[in-house]
Amino acid sequence: xxxxxxxxxxxxxxxxxxxxxxxxxxxxxxxxxxxxxxxxxxxxxxxxxxxxxxxxxxxxxxxxxxxxxxxxxxxxxxxxxxxxxxxxxxxxxxxxxxxxxxxxxxxxxxxxxxxxxxxxxxxxxxxxxxxxxxxxxxxxxxxxxxxxxxxxxxxxxxxxxxxxxxxxxxxxxxxxxxxxxxxxxxxxxxxxxxxxxxxxxxxxxxxxxxxxxxxxxxxxxxxxxxxxxxxxxxxxxxxxxxxxxxxxxxxxxxxxxxxxxxxxxxxxxxxxxxxxxxxxxxxxxxxxxxxxxxxxx
Amino acid sequence: xxxxxxxxxxxxxxxxxxxxxxxxxxxxxxxxxxxxxxxxxxxxxxxxxxxxxxxxxxxxxxxxxxxxxxxxxxxxxxxxxxxxxxxxxxxxxxxxxxxxxxxxxxxxxxxxxxxxxxxxxxxxxxxxxxxxxxxxxxxxxxxxxxxxxxxxxxxxxxxxxxxxxxxxxxxxxxxxxxxxxxxxxxxxxxxxxxxxxxxxxxxxxxxxxxxxxxxxxxxxxxxxxxxxxxxxxxxxxxxxxxxxxxxxxxxxxxxxxxxxxxxxxxxxxxxxxxxxxxxxxxxxxxxxxxxxxxxxx
Numbered sequence: 352x353x354x355x356x357x358x359x360x361x362x363x364x365x366x367x368x369x370x371x372x373x374x375x376x377x378x379x380x381x382x383x384x385x386x387x388x389x390x391x392x393x394x395x396x397x398x399x400x401x402x403x404x405x406x407x408x409x410x411x412x413x414x415x416x417x418x419x420x421x422x423x424x425x426x427x428x429x430x431x432x433x434x435x436x437x438x439x440x441x442x443x444x445x446x447x448x449x450x451x452x453x454x455x456x457x458x459x460x461x462x463x464x465x466x467x468x469x470x471x472x473x474x475x476x477x478x479x480x481x482x483x484x485x486x487x488x489x490x491x492x493x494x495x496x497x498x499x500x501x502x503x504x505x506x507x508x509x510x511x512x513x514x515x516x517x518x519x520x521x522x523x524x525x526x527x528x529x530x531x532x533x534x535x536x537x538x539x540x541x542x543x544x545x546x547x548x549x550x551x552x553x554x555x556x557x558x559x560x561x562x563x564x565x566x567x568x569x570x571x572x573x574x575x576x577x578x579x580x581x582x583x584x585x586x587x588x589x590x591x592x593x594x595x596x597x598x599x600x601x602x603x604x605x606x607x608x609x610x611x612x613x614x615x616x617x618x619x620x621x622x623x624x625x626x627x628x629x630x631x632x633x634x635x636x637x638x639x640x641x642x643x644x645x646x647x648x
Numbered sequence: 649x650x651x652x653x654x655x656x657x658x659x660x661x662x663x664x665x666x667x668x669x670x671x672x673x674x675x676x677x678x679x680x681x682x683x684x685x686x687x688x689x690x691x692x693x694x695x696x697x698x699x700x701x702x703x704x705x706x707x708x709x710x711x712x713x714x715x716x717x718x719x720x721x722x723x724x725x726x727x728x729x730x731x732x733x734x735x736x737x738x739x740x741x742x743x744x745x746x747x748x749x750x751x752x753x754x755x756x757x758x759x760x761x762x763x764x765x766x767x768x769x770x771x772x773x774x775x776x777x778x779x780x781x782x783x784x785x786x787x788x789x790x791x792x793x794x795x796x797x798x799x800x801x802x803x804x805x806x807x808x809x810x811x812x813x814x815x816x817x818x819x820x821x822x823x824x825x826x827x828x829x830x831x832x833x834x835x836x837x838x839x840x841x842x843x844x845x846x847x848x849x850x851x852x853x854x855x856x857x858x859x860x861x862x863x864x865x866x867x868x869x870x871x872x873x874x875x876x877x878x879x880x881x882x883x884x885x886x887x888x889x890x891x892x893x894x895x896x897x898x899x900x901x902x903x904x905x906x907x908x909x910x911x912x913x914x915x916x917x918x919x920x921x922x923x924x925x926x927x928x929x930x931x932x933x934x935x936x937x938x939x940x941x942x943x944x945x
Contacts, residue, residue: 499903530880607832
């Protein structure tokens with residue numbers, strides 16, 4: 352489809368009184384040619400079919416140690432703008448730092464690392480820029496669960512992202528184990544769009560980053576889309592989990608003593624940059640939805 | 649040690665102002681001879697070392713179907729005394745039915761099934777009776793997490809169980825998956841006793857069955873005992889998980905659409921029947937801690 356179609360709302364949500372599941376109207380893998388692909392045919396097929404892909408042990412040894420050290424510096428708020436920090440609702444502990452790729456040189460370099468960026472460009476079939484980045488820290492013992500959601504639903508409605516031509520990469524800084532609240536992915540759900548119920552309240556992002564209450568899918572829709580199973584992104588520190596912008600995902604609580612931490616980049620196709628939010632409300636702040644720095648990684 | 653030692657408090661708890669970890673003073677596997685053991689040498693060693701054992705697919709096919717059907721009848725409260733039912737704090741949905749082996753004939757027969765009872769007798773080195781039984785149902789979407797605890801700490805302090813000569817068997821009625829809040833076990837923690845902080849309030853059991861706040865181990869103790877890792881009891885419906893009375897265990901929340909259900913029997917050695925509670929308070933009710941029906945399974 353042409354760029355001119357970008358302003359048509361292909362994925363309405365938070366309008367109808369009943370939830371509705373409709374088919375995805377975009378490819379999952381946008382590159383038509385496989386020539387020079389940075390991942391294997393099997394990996395491409397897995398991503399297309401299931402909506403996610405784990406690249407094990409991308410960062411190992413000293414490179415991983417340095418990455419973790421850089422994250423620790425950021426988590427101690429060195430060089431970090433307070434307005435980009437999200438704290439745990441009850442304990443004030445750092446939960447996320449947004450726009451991390453612009454605030455920490457080392458983590459910014461990871462976003463541009465060809466092992467990540469080449470895969471993003473290939474899957475999106477375009478040059479890519481960072482729509483959102485963050486460093487996440489989910490502490491041991493007190494990490495709460497995170498309800499099922501499609502990132503795209505929010506990015507579309509609240510940020511004006513026109514098409515499903517974006518993806519996330521989560522670089523794991525700790526082992527992701529069964530017991531520490533790993534990322535859970537509803538297998539194959541990226542091929543369906545769940546229109547959610549309820550209008551978006553003003554400045555919804557302030558509450559939703561702690562606990563999302565609008566733009567969340569209903570139980571029946573989740574049950575239907577879970578027929579193909581739910582997968583956990585279990586992998587060692589240094590692995591990278593890639594997942595489509597529209598896959599339903601969430602995570603359970605973490606009662607284990609082990610923290611869970613990752614650095615997270617959202618790559619959006621240059622041709623898919625955000626327009627006016629489809630909610631009709633003002634855009635979310637720059638550090639949550641990048642509109643000011645649209646340069647290819 | 650002799651039966652006469654039963655009244656000495658080998659495992660004090662809820663007395664000191666600081667938590668304390670002391671070594672277990674009892675064997676894990678009480679049978680000295682392996683002759684005629686109902687499980688393999690490898691299985692015995694696994695149980696001794698790690699504190700738990702999974703017997704996969706004990707009930708399959710029609711036998712499993714009938715077991716699930718019997719549980720469904722009980723969950724619909726047919727033939728169930730209301731005073732034995734625990735409901736979810738917020739939704740009133742059935743969470744547990746106690747003394748299930750005496751209220752449902754089919755499930756009572758499972759408690760006496762030689763595939764379970766023979767293993768209990770062997771590990772306890774004695775005839776065994778049911779100290780507690782329950783049918784658990786953890787619904788999809790809304791199952792909350794359950795904090796780390798040693799069952800023995802409670803049974804000792806609140807029920808007067810003298811020694812670590814009891815074990816639990818959980819017969820899984822649903823698949824236990826990474827995504828539906830599986831039982832988590834702190835590997836090897838059964839070899840240590842965590843004395844907890846804080847006196848037991850009167851009628852503590854009424855609140856503790858929904859959310860335990862006393863007799864819970866502190867973060868530092870859990871962290872220390874987790875050095876050997878945390879295991880999830882992942883297995884198909886029809887499998888049986890056996891775990892020592894003193895192993896630290898808990899479970900995360902269940903945000904998946906899949907419920908988690910099991911029928912659960914606590915086997916105690918006939919020689920280890922409960923004395924006066926070490927808390928000095930009145931015993932818990934019969935349906936929670938059996939004192940009236942001490943007959944071998």
